[in-house]
Amino acid sequence: MIFPAVLALLVWAYLLAGHGRFWQAGPFLAEAGRADGPAVSVVVPARDEAPVIADSLRSLLAQDYPGRFEIVLVDDGSTDGTGDIARGFADPRLRVLTGRARPPGWSGKLWAVSQGVEAATGEFLLLTDADIEHQPGHLSALVNKAETEDLDLVSEMVALNCESFAERALVPAFVYFFALLYPFARVNDPGNATAAAAGGTMLVRRAALARIGGVAAVRGALIDDVALARAVKRGGRIWLGHSRLARSRRPYPGAADIWRMVARTAFVQLRFSWALLGLTVLGMALTWLVPPAATLFGHGAARLCGGLAWAGAAASYLPTLRRFGLSPLWAPFLPLVAVFYMVATIGSALDNARGRGVVWKRRVYAEKQA
Numbered sequence: 001m002i003f004p005a006v007l008a009l010l011v012w013a014y015l016l017a018g019h020g021r022f023w024q025a026g027p028f029l030a031e032a033g034r035a036d037g038p039a040v041s042v043v044v045p046a047r048d049e050a051p052v053i054a055d056s057l058r059s060l061l062a063q064d065y066p067g068r069f070e071i072v073l074v075d076d077g078s079t080d081g082t083g084d085i086a087r088g089f090a091d092p093r094l095r096v097l098t099g100r101a102r103p104p105g106w107s108g109k110l111w112a113v114s115q116g117v118e119a120a121t122g123e124f125l126l127l128t129d130a131d132i133e134h135q136p137g138h139l140s141a142l143v144n145k146a147e148t149e150d151l152d153l154v155s156e157m158v159a160l161n162c163e164s165f166a167e168r169a170l171v172p173a174f175v176y177f178f179a180l181l182y183p184f185a186r187v188n189d190p191g192n193a194t195a196a197a198a199g200g201t202m203l204v205r206r207a208a209l210a211r212i213g214g215v216a217a218v219r220g221a222l223i224d225d226v227a228l229a230r231a232v233k234r235g236g237r238i239w240l241g242h243s244r245l246a247r248s249r250r251p252y253p254g255a256a257d258i259w260r261m262v263a264r265t266a267f268v269q270l271r272f273s274w275a276l277l278g279l280t281v282l283g284m285a286l287t288w289l290v291p292p293a294a295t296l297f298g299h300g301a302a303r304l305c306g307g308l309a310w311a312g313a314a315a316s317y318l319p320t321l322r323r324f325g326l327s328p329l330w331a332p333f334l335p336l337v338a339v340f341y342m343v344a345t346i347g348s349a350l351d352n353a354r355g356r357g358v359v360w361k362r363r364v365y366a367e368k369q370a
Contacts, residue, residue, distance in 0.1 A: 004286060005294035005305040011287055012312040020183025020194075023176075023316035025323060027184060027241040029156055031137045032144040037067030040139060040203075041120030045112035046086070046130035047076040052249040053085050053130050060128075061091055065139040072119050073130075074099050076112040082130070095119065106219045113224075114215040125209065127202040131250040132158055138245040142203040145239060152208035152236030153229060155197035156243035162324045166255045169330070173337040174258070175242075176320045181269075182226070187240045195233040199225035201246055208236050222268045242323065259344050266348035277349050281342060288313070288338035310335070 016023070042060055046053055053073075060071050075083030076099040086096045097119060102111045113127055124143060128134075146154045157178065160171050182196035202225060209215070212231040221227035229238055252258045270276040291313060294306025314331035321330055 001294050001298045001302040002300075002305070004290045005298060005302040005309070008286055008290040008294070009305040009309045009312075012291070012309040015180075015287075016312055016316060019180075020186040022179045022183040022185075023319055024185070025242075025319040027188070028244055029141050029145055029154075029241050031135075031141050031245060037065055037140065037143050038123040038147075039067060039121065040065065040069040040124045040126055040143060041117075041122030042069060042071040042126040042128060042139075043113055043116035043120055044071065044073040044128055044130050045076055045109050045116065046073055046078065046082050047108065047112070048078050048080045049082045049130040050078070050080040050085060053082050055133050055249060056128075056130055057086060057089055057094065059132075059134040059136075061089070061093065062136050063134065063139040064136045065143070067143075068122075069093065069139065070095065070120070070122065072097065072116040074112040074116045076108060107222055107224060110215055110219050110221065110224050114219070117209070117215055120206075123206055125204050125206055127199075127204065129200045129248070131248050132200050132246050133249055135245040138201075138243075141245055142201070146203055146205065149239065150237065151239050152205050153197060153232045153238040154203040155225070155229065155238070155240050156201040156246060157198040157241070158200040158243045159247035161248060161251050162326070164251070164253045166258060167252050168324075168326060169333075170255065170258045170337060170340060171252060172320050172324045172326060172330075173317075173334065173341065174262070175323075176317060176334075177338075177341060179320075182240070184240050187229070187238065190237050193233075195226070195230040195238060196240055197225040197229035197238065198240065200248060201243060202228065204228070204232065205236075208232050211235060223265050255340070259340075259347070262341060262344040263348040263351060266345040267352050268348075270345075270349075272352065274349065277345070280345065284338060284342045288335040288342070292335050 063069065071094045073086050073094065074097045083096055083098065097115060099112050099115060102108055117125060126139065126142065142154050145151065157175055161167055162171050182194060186192040186194035187196050217231050218224060218227040232238055252261065270280060291306045291309035294302045295310050298306055313334055317331045317334045318328055321328055
């Protein structure tokens with residue numbers, strides 16, 4: 001057991017010291033007031049969001065942004081009255097569009113976003129999910145960040161629900177693993193090719209969107225936020241951080257709900273490659289399973305190396321736990337959480353092999369879209 005234990009320790013030495021400070025507590029978007037501001041169009045694709053859409057729209061309409069802003073909600077074939085709830089606001093700043101039929105080759109969400117962008121008039125476009133609740137200063141802070149640092153895309157990982165036992169056990173790790181895949185420091189470095197965004201909040205310059213060919217440039221993407229960030233960063237500057245000014249209202253009460261969220265795109269992330277899946281499982285086993293196994297069942301140097309690697313993994317999780325207001329006692333159990341995500345990734349591949357493809361909002365995407 002000494003060889004895998006030493007290898008696991010070396011992996012964690014690299015992750016902690018050389019992997020873009022993925023474990024860091026921030027960065028955070030600073031709240032900032034403005035005397036004026038460019039026109040902004042908020043585009044909200046919405047499909048069956050009746051439980052959360054009213055709170056989301058109220059928070060958007062309550063923005064204290066000093067410039068002109070409008071909200072364009074695209075009702076994407078909802079069957080639960082989402083569009084009727086939105087129309088009930090009767091606010092001149094809010095337009096509700098009935099989504100048109102989805103053309104071949106488009107993901108449902110991006111087709112809805114495209115229709116909203118087509119109707120929008122602002123210099124900046126805030127692409128936000130229908131379950132996000134925004135603090136009054138959020139829009140001003142986003143625009144201020146983009147303007148003062150000359151950014152083409154400003155995106156945030158919004159605060160996620162963390163109330164049920166399943167959410168406390170699994171949701172913080174979702175954010176942690178996202179940062180492990182896409183270290184924010186590398187995303188925010190113009191000289192680094194790493195690009196990512198978080199779909200709940202993406203403020204993009206209209207000129208930058210036009211430069212890449214509009215939403216159509218990523219029309220088939222199932223991990224649409226990352227695809228958009230990659231396209232924008234090729235010729236511009238982007239920023240990704242954690243949000244104190246926005247939170248998701250979408251609940252994940254049970255482990256099965258989080259499993260579905262992960263399995264929806266895990267195999268897409270691996271580009272539908274079984275070879276990449278095999279390498280990923282081996283890498284996750286080395287990173288997450290070997291340290292506790294060597295600590296609990298190894299001897300001598302193997303136990304020492306395993307213990308140091310396990311301690312490093314737990315320590316790297318502490319900033320994420322603090323951000324969610326959770327006890328540090330969750331940290332040693334991160335390997336168990338990693339097993340859940342590893343098995344969900346395998347489940348995603350098996351779903352694809354059975355012909356189920358990606359299922360989301362009553363739509364099935366069986367084709368291999370990036």
